[in-house]
Amino acid sequence: MKESFSLDALLRENIKKLVPYSSARDEFKGEASVLLDANENAFGSPYSKNYHRYPDPLQHQLKEKLYQIKGVPTENIFLGNGSDEAIDLLFRAFCEPAKDNVIVVPPTYGMYEVSANINNVALKKVNLTADYQLDLDGIAAAIDAHTKLIFICSPNNPTGNSIRRQDIETILVNFDGIVVVDEAYINFSKLPSFTKDLVEFPNLVVLQTLSKAWGLAALRLGMAFASQEIIRVFNKIKPPYNINQATQEIVLEALQGVEQVNTWIKLLVEEREKLSASLAELDEVAAVTPSDANFILVKLIEPRALYNFLVDKGIIVRDRSKVELCEGCLRFTIGTPQENELLYRAIVDFYATDND
Structure with missing residues (x-):
């Protein structure tokens, strides 16, 4: 287990001193027949279902269900308005504007850079190698006393490959800041999640989402898994009611569909391999x-x-041809078998027409 890590040394001073907002639903927990504490509309909502009461600010029921699915204790789970909320909270908690910096490894998810710019935090880029793996020497050289976060997307977006686990572990062991492993696409990989390593690495934050395999992109619910200490920091600075009641209810119902999701994952992986093989046979690819x-x-x-x-x-589709190390590339999301066939036939038609 990593022993040199100090969360207190990383936190911004204003966050250490921050007294979080105390909502009505934080102060009273339990059942009551008359709720006159939160200035809600006691008559209800102009809708078929009442949404006049504020939601659970810490989403206890949802986290309990995720614990059953993911095997991560509820105290180690943060739920946000997409993974983007957790990314932003990392900057606000640990990075002093105009002083600290973070490291990203392009080509990668663009929101890390956007959040850095919004929070006025310097961004250091250490490009992946030609085979889309970490440049460990380059990352080591880029780290300085003000480096607070390193973002690693695995499986990586936009390249799709997984980053070597041993290389990520090397960074976790040797870097005293926070290592963020973004696993938005982990459901489609055979590799194990880093959520199993939270006890061993107190400086690890794992991001996941319900937008991809679970098909809940419109509901905007992301997950961060980390030590209880880091989760407490997230909960301290997040908006009081960051996940609305309707989303909590719909997601809780959707999480009953594990078998359906697993069936979709299996089919998508099969379609991914089929489309990859078909495209690889084309001379123009x-x-x-x-x-x-x-x-x-x-x-x-x-x-x-x-x-x-x-x-x-x-x-x-997504044009990635101007992204460094992705020159000449398009990114194809795997659709239904019918959609994939339409895509493949259209590509064949394009090159056949182009060659006439």
Whole structure:
């Protein structure tokens, strides 16, 4: 177990001194017949279902259900308005504006850089290697006394590959700041989640989401798993009612569908491998990056022209051709078998037309 880590040494002074807002639902917990403490509308809501009461600020029922699914104790779970809320809270808790810095490893999820810019925190970029793995020497050289966070997306977006576990562990052991492992796509990978390592690494924060495999993107519910100490910091600075009641209810119901989700995951992985193999056989495809996610990054001839052709066909993919280390690439989300077939046939048609 890592023993040199000090959360207190990383926290901003104003966060240490912060007295969090105490909501009515924080002060009273339990059942009552007359609630006159939170200035709610006692007559109800102009809707078929009443939403006039404030929601549970700490989402206890949801966390209990996630504990049953994920095996992570409720005290180690933070729920946010998408993973983006947890990302922003990390900056606000640990990074002194115009003083501290964070490290990202491009190509990667763009929200880390956006949050850094919003919070006026310097961003250091250490590019992945040619095979989309961590440059450990480069990261070590970039760390200084003001480096507070290192963000690692695995499986990585937009490349789809998993980052070598041993390399992530090397950083966890040797870096005294917070290491954030973003596992938004972990459900599509055979590799184990880092949530099993929270006790061993007190400087580890694992991000996951219900937007991908669980198909709940519109509800905006993300998860952060970390030590109880870090979760307490998140809860201290988050908005009082950051997850609304309707989202809590719908997600709680959706979490009953584990078997359905597992069936979808199996099918998506099969479709991913099928589409990857089919595209790799095309002469115009230079490379298909092996993926552990629900998308594939494909290097092709004339990617922008192909992108426009697909748009005209009503097929929308992601153009990553101008992203460093992804030159000439489009990113294809894996859809239904029918959608994947439409995509493949459209690509074949484009190159056949282009060659006429």
